[in-house]
Amino acid sequence: MKVLFAASEAVPFVKTGGLADVIGSLPKELAKQGIDVRVILPKYEDIPARFTEQMETVASFTLQMGWRSLYCGIQKLEHDGIAFYFVDNEFYFRRKGCYGYGDDAERFAFYCRAVLDALPHIDYMPDLLHCHDWQAGMIPVLYRAHFSHQPLYSHLKTIVTIHNLKYQGVFGKEQFQDFFALGEEHLHGYALEMHGGASFLKGGLLYSDYITTVSPTYAEEIQTPYYGEHLDGLLRSQNGRLQGILNGIDYEEFDPMTDPHLEFNYRDSYAKKQANKLKLQERLGLPVDKDVPLIALVTRLVDQKGLALIDRMIAELMALDAQWVVLGTGEPRFEELFRWAAGMFPDKLSAQILFDEALARQIYAGSDLFLMPSLFEPCGIGQLIAMRYRSVPIVRETGGLRDTVTPYDETTGEGTGFSFTNYNAHDMLFTIERAVRLYREPGVWTNLMNNIKKKDFSWRRSAQQYADLYRQLAVASEVGQ
Incomplete structure (x- = not known):
C-alpha cells in the first residue's frame, strides 16, 4: 500500500501550526503498519540549510498551469525513515514564511498541479493521495478534471483531511479558471463556488473519495451552522464519507523522561x-x-x-x-x-x-x-x-x-x-x-x-484507523475496476 501525503508544512522542516506536527509524526507510525508512506511539500526558503544541503534533485520538468509553462523541480530527502519530496520553484517559494502573500492562490495552484505532474517522474506511483487542508485541496479537483482518465493515474484514490475548517482558500473565480483551466461547470454553487469566489477546500471536499477530520466530535460539530463555516450543509450531505480520527502526538518527541530542555527528567515522579x-x-x-x-x-x-x-x-x-x-x-x-x-x-x-x-x-x-x-x-x-x-x-x-x-x-x-x-x-x-x-x-x-x-495519546491507534481506511478505499478501487 503506497500513500503520498500532500501538505504545506511538516516538522522539522517548516511549521506554522499543528498541521506540521501531524505531517511530521503520523507517517512514521503508518510506516510501522506496513504502509509505504511519503510526503510532498513546497520547498520554502525557511527550511534550514542542514536539510536543504542534503536534498538531491530527482526530477525537473515543465508543467502547464493554465496558459503558463513553468519550471518544476522535485528534490528528495530521507528523514526518520520517511521519504520527503520538495516542490522547487523559486518564484513561488523562495520567500519568507509559508502564507500571507497576495499571490497565494497562484502559489498553491502551482503546488497542487506539481504534485500530480510529479508522479511519473519520481519513481513512486501511490495508491492513494492524502491531501491536507486547503493548500492541497485542489488536488482531487485537478485529478478528476485532468488526470483520472489517464491509464497511469486511473487507480488513484484521494482523501482530504480538514485540520481547521476556518481556513478555506477562497479566491476569485477568474483565478481558478486561469490557474486550473476549469470550465464553468466546476465553478457554480454545487461545485467550487464560495462567497462569490471559489474555494480550494470546498473543491477537495466535493471531489475527493473520502473526508476525514482530526477528532470525532469536530466531525459532528462541523455539520452544524455554529461550527460549519458555511460548509455545514455540504458536510451533512457528505456525512456517509466523513470520519473523525483523533490526532495523536509523537511520544518520542514529547517525552519528559528524555526531554533535553528539562532540568529534571521524570515520568511519574x-x-x-x-x-x-x-x-x-x-x-x-x-x-x-x-x-x-x-x-x-x-x-x-x-x-x-x-x-x-x-x-x-x-x-x-x-x-x-x-x-x-x-x-x-x-x-x-x-x-x-x-x-x-x-x-x-x-x-x-x-x-x-x-x-x-x-x-x-x-x-x-x-x-x-x-x-x-x-x-x-x-x-x-x-x-x-x-x-x-x-x-x-x-x-x-x-x-x-x-x-x-x-x-x-x-x-x-x-x-x-x-x-x-x-x-x-x-x-x-x-x-x-x-x-x-x-x-x-x-x-x-x-x-x-x-x-x-493510563491514557495513550500516541499516534498508534489513530494510525491504525487511517491504515484501515486506506485499505477499504484500495479494495473499493479494485472492485470498481
Missing part, C-alpha cells in the same frame, strides 16, 4: 515534576512556592483559543490563590492584556510574549494545570502534551478537547481533567476555582495522576 516547577517559578520571577498551583497557557493568542473569556474575568482570576504563566504571540489586544496583567500582578502572572520551544517544554513540565478554554478546537495538541507531562488540563468541551479530557468525578475518582460546556466566562471561572481547590487535596491529585498515566 511527582517530586521531580515539583522540582521542575520550582526551577520554572525561579526563571519566571514568580514567588517560589510548591504549594501554589501554577496554571499555564501555551497557545497562539487569538480569539479561537477562548482568550475573550480570560479578558472578561482577569480580575477574578488574579484574585485566586494561584500563579499563571502565558507563553505565545498573536493578536495585539491579547498580547497587551497579558502584558498589562503581568505588570499589575507581578507575583501572580508571567507573560512570555514570544515563541520559545525550550521554555514551552519547561512550562508543560513545571505547571500543575493547563488551561484551554477554546471557542472551537478541531483536535488540540496542548492538552495532549500537558497530560504527557502530567499537567492537568482545564478545557471547554469542544472538538478534540471533549474527546481527550474526561471530567473529574469526585464521587468515583475517575477523570483526567476539568471541563465546562458552554462558552461562558463564569462557567470557566467556576471550573478553574474548582481545580485550584482540588489541587490542595492530595488524594484527588493522586487519582488524577494515576488516571492520566
